[in-house]
Structure formats: structure tokens, C-alpha cells
Amino acid sequence: MSDESGGEFPVGMPRNYLRPCLLLLLAEGTSHGYELLEQVAALGLGRSDPGRVYRCLRAMDEDGLVHSVWTPSATGPARRTYALTDEGRDWLDALAGSLAEVSRALGGYQRRYKRLVKQDETAR
Amino acid sequence: MSDESGGEFPVGMPRNYLRPCLLLLLAEGTSHGYELLEQVAALGLGRSDPGRVYRCLRAMDEDGLVHSVWTPSATGPARRTYALTDEGRDWLDALAGSLAEVSRALGGYQRRYKRLVKQDETAR
DNA sequence: TCGTGTATGTGCACCATACACTTAGCCCGC
DNA sequence: GCGGGCTAAGTGTATGGTGCACATACACGA
Structure with a gap:
């Protein structure tokens, strides 16, 4: 409870959430x-x-x-630049769909939780 | 892709999602x-x-x-019956709040993904 | 007595995550 | 020129949740 010192979620983000995040960012640009x-x-x-x-x-x-290419940088060390492949784009679409399902399940949880809270209030 | 053979999510539910689920169910009844x-x-x-x-x-x-009590069953083996404690109820509230944050983040992802898809369509 | 459904558990390997640590290039100030 | 700080990309390792298989036990009907 109270969750001081950094604000880490007691429950984490979805498993493998980093993958769809990186794919989305790379879809927006290399x-x-x-x-x-x-x-x-x-x-x-x-x-x-x-x-x-x-x-x-x-x-x-x-x-x-994704595929990567080493690119020199004028302001620092070389960078490994990533770009999305066609297969990566397909995966992005699939993962976004999965995340939508997760989102729906979470919405169901929230509704059920709020119903419980309301019942507790009226019963008080 | 295609994800045959069972339909497992490419991305899973949030880490430790089972805990808030069980707490919610137990809050609804032993x-x-x-x-x-x-x-x-x-x-x-x-x-x-x-x-x-x-x-x-x-x-x-x-x-x-939670706390548990062994209770005999007329139709089968004994059951370990669980009930929510006050501390458990506090955790339920906290975890529901965390899940709401996760839900919000996922909503942000979806909006950003849809914006990308729309851009791709118009640019086509 | 053998199978089926109810009910609770253990063993174990895998894999994502967390956290710490390392390497290396570039630039700026002293 | 040399140290420190920023950029950039990694590796090593322990932990912990999860998946999957397996074990146990009671009740009941065929």
C-alpha cells in the first residue's frame, strides 16, 4: 500500500509489453x-x-x-539504427489486437470492481 | 501471427493479474x-x-x-475455504487502482496506434 | 473395484524482468 | 592533455511468475 519510493505498480504492465511499444515507435520512424x-x-x-x-x-x-544498421553519429559514438520490417509491421498489428483484448478484460474488471464498491456503500 | 493451437495472447495479461482477480472474487463472496x-x-x-x-x-x-478454513463437503473431498481479510480488502483497492493505471496506459497506446494506422491509410 | 468428477497440491524448467556493471566514443573545461 | 560527463550499446546474474506435468485423496456410481 501507499506505494511510496518510486511509484512502481503493484501489478506490472502486460507481459512482453515492451515489444509492441518498440514496434509502434519504430513504425512511427526509424x-x-x-x-x-x-x-x-x-x-x-x-x-x-x-x-x-x-x-x-x-x-x-x-x-x-526489425533490422539494424550501424550508423555513425556526429555528436557521439556510433548508433545501431533499427527499422521495421514487413513482418514486424504484421506483428505490430497482431500485438495491438492482443493489447486491445487485454484492455477489454481490464475494463471488465474495473466495471465489476466498481459494482462491488457501490454495493458496499449502499449496504453500509 | 495466425496464432493457431489454442489462441494464447502474444502479450499476456498484466503481471500478478491473478492476485487482484482472486481478491475481487473473494470480496464478492467466500x-x-x-x-x-x-x-x-x-x-x-x-x-x-x-x-x-x-x-x-x-x-x-x-x-x-486472506485466511482459510477447512470445510467438509457433502459432495466430495474437503475444501479449503478462503475469505478476505481487512488487509486483503485494502490491497484489492490498491491493486484495482494500479490496474486502472495500466488500463489508461493501454488506452494511450491504442490511440497512438490508431493514429498511425490512419496516417498510413491517407499516405497510401 | 474401477473409472470419473471434485478438490488440493508439488516439481521443475523456462523466460521476462530488475539491477548492477562494463565498454567506448565524443566533447568541454581546466 | 587530461579528467569528467554525456551519449550509446551492451553483458552477467539472480529472482520470481508462469506453464506444464504429475501426484494425492475423497466420493459416488457402474
């Missing part, structure tokens, strides 16, 4: 790990660690959902 | 594991295995969120 790391925060992943993002990108690369 | 096992399916957990449910109930018992 990017590299370090930049994606900052952008995923806006999708509900607060301050997720670099290792997680880099490993996920690697795995999707091996799965053929 | 019950036992085998019955809860069937009821959680309605909350979005399709055919979750018994072991998971029993282990979760045990863990919550040790955490003091």
Missing part, C-alpha cells in the same frame, strides 16, 4: 536504442532499464521483426 | 480454490492452471490478505 529508451516512457514504461530495451531489440532483430 | 479456478476465466484468464491458483491463494494467505 530510431536507435538510446532514443527508444527515452520514448517508451511515454507509453507507460517508466524509466525502464537500458539492458531490457537493448535485449528486446536484439531478440526482435533475430526474429526478423 | 469461496474455495476449485470454484475460483473456474471463475477467474471470466476476468480474462482463460483456462489458467490449478497449480497457479492454489499457489497464489497460499501466498496471499501467508501475506495475510
Whole structure:
């Protein structure tokens, strides 16, 4: 309870949520790990660690959902730039559908919870 | 893609989703594991295995969120009947709040995804 | 007595996640 | 020129939830 010290969710985001997040961001535009790391925060992943993002990108690369190219940078070290493949785009659509199902289930939970709270109030 | 053979979500439900589910069901009424096992399916957990449910109930018992009593059954073996504690009720409220946050994040994702799809259509 | 349904559990391996740590290039100030 | 800070990309490892298989036991009917 009270959940001080950082505000971590007692329940986490959906399993593998990072994958659809990265696919969505890459569908919006080619990017590299370090930049994606900052952008995923806006999708509900607060301050997720670099290792997680880099490993996920690697795995999707091996799965053929994205492909990467080393690109030099004028302002720092070289970047591994990622772009979405056609298969990755298909996966994005599929994962977005799955997330919609999760969202629906969560909506059902909320309705049921609110009904319970209302019953408790009237019974009080 | 295509996801034959059972229809498992490519992305799963939130981590620890079973806990708020069981707490909600127990808030609606005292019950036992085998019955809860069937009821959680309605909350979005399709055919979750018994072991998971029993282990979760045990863990919550040790955490003091529920307490259990052995009750004989006329139609079969004895049941371990669970009831919600005050602390369990507090946790239910907290977890429901967390799930609401998750739900909000997922809503944001969906909006962003749909915007992308629309852009793709107009650009086609 | 053997199978079926109810009811509760354990064993184990896998995998995502969390957290800590490392490497390396570039630039700026001292 | 040298140290520190920022950018950028990783690796190592422990933990913990989950999936799947398996074990146990009671009741009841064929």
C-alpha cells in the first residue's frame, strides 16, 4: 500500500509489453536504442532499464521483426539504427489486437470492481 | 501471427493479474480454490492452471490478505475455504487502482496506434 | 473395484524482468 | 592533455511468475 519510493505498480504492465511499444515507435520512424529508451516512457514504461530495451531489440532483430544498421553519429559514438520490417509491421498489428483484448478484460474488471464498491456503500 | 493451437495472447495479461482477480472474487463472496479456478476465466484468464491458483491463494494467505478454513463437503473431498481479510480488502483497492493505471496506459497506446494506422491509410 | 468428477497440491524448467556493471566514443573545461 | 560527463550499446546474474506435468485423496456410481 501507499506505494511510496518510486511509484512502481503493484501489478506490472502486460507481459512482453515492451515489444509492441518498440514496434509502434519504430513504425512511427526509424530510431536507435538510446532514443527508444527515452520514448517508451511515454507509453507507460517508466524509466525502464537500458539492458531490457537493448535485449528486446536484439531478440526482435533475430526474429526478423526489425533490422539494424550501424550508423555513425556526429555528436557521439556510433548508433545501431533499427527499422521495421514487413513482418514486424504484421506483428505490430497482431500485438495491438492482443493489447486491445487485454484492455477489454481490464475494463471488465474495473466495471465489476466498481459494482462491488457501490454495493458496499449502499449496504453500509 | 495466425496464432493457431489454442489462441494464447502474444502479450499476456498484466503481471500478478491473478492476485487482484482472486481478491475481487473473494470480496464478492467466500469461496474455495476449485470454484475460483473456474471463475477467474471470466476476468480474462482463460483456462489458467490449478497449480497457479492454489499457489497464489497460499501466498496471499501467508501475506495475510486472506485466511482459510477447512470445510467438509457433502459432495466430495474437503475444501479449503478462503475469505478476505481487512488487509486483503485494502490491497484489492490498491491493486484495482494500479490496474486502472495500466488500463489508461493501454488506452494511450491504442490511440497512438490508431493514429498511425490512419496516417498510413491517407499516405497510401 | 474401477473409472470419473471434485478438490488440493508439488516439481521443475523456462523466460521476462530488475539491477548492477562494463565498454567506448565524443566533447568541454581546466 | 587530461579528467569528467554525456551519449550509446551492451553483458552477467539472480529472482520470481508462469506453464506444464504429475501426484494425492475423497466420493459416488457402474
